[in-house]
Amino acid sequence: MADINARPINVETREDQTQLEATTEFFLKTSTLAASTINSVGNSIAKDHIDFQYAKAMLERSFKKVSNGDLSEIEEMLYTQSYALNAIFASMVARSSRQEYRANTQLFMNLALKAQNQSRATLQALIQLKQPNQTAFIKQTNIAHGHQQVNNGTQFENKSNSQNKLLGDINDLDTRTKAAAEPINSQLDALELLDRGENS
Secondary structure (H helix, E strand, C coil): CCCHHHCCCCCCCCCCCCHHHHHHHHHHCHHHHHHHHHHHHHHHHCCCCCCHHHHHHHHHHHHHHHHCCCCHHHHHHHHHHHHHHHHHHHHHHHHHHCCCCHHHHHHHHHHHHHHHHHHHHHHHHHHHHHCCCCHHHHHHHCCCCCCCCCCCCHHHHCCCCHHHHHHCCHHHHCCCCCCCCCCCCCCCCCCCCCCCCCCC
16 A cells, blocks of 8 residues: 655755755645645545645645635635534434434434534524625714815804803702791790609
């Protein structure tokens, strides 16, 4: 059986790089990391049918398409992921129905609902990609459009507060007739002596 990594890895070195710098840049690139991850998964799903360097080159071509505005591969990825998650959901529900013990039934149902939720979230991301929500942009673009007039001087010229104008003179609020002042008899008679016991 052929080994996936049997093909030699060619690392190009620029004139301003050492060999170690070139290999560091090569193995830390996002395309290399992604291809390495695909390679490790490929050991279980594709055996010797995945070439590491070709996978890396394929990913780099995809990056260029995305940077140029072609999102078709992203749309395909999201849809296929959602489809696979929906298949996992159906599988977990079927396995849950075959369980004898309640704990196992609950375990598989939880996994099924998680897969269902991930499938929904993936589809929602796809819909958002195809039909982006413009609400946030509308709120931002409407600001500062049209003629604006700023009256900074008038508020200082009129020194009286507009709220005070509405209230008017505070004394005018009480419309009742004022009563005339009457003299008060301040002379008080002495209190009579009280008949108290000896022990008060």
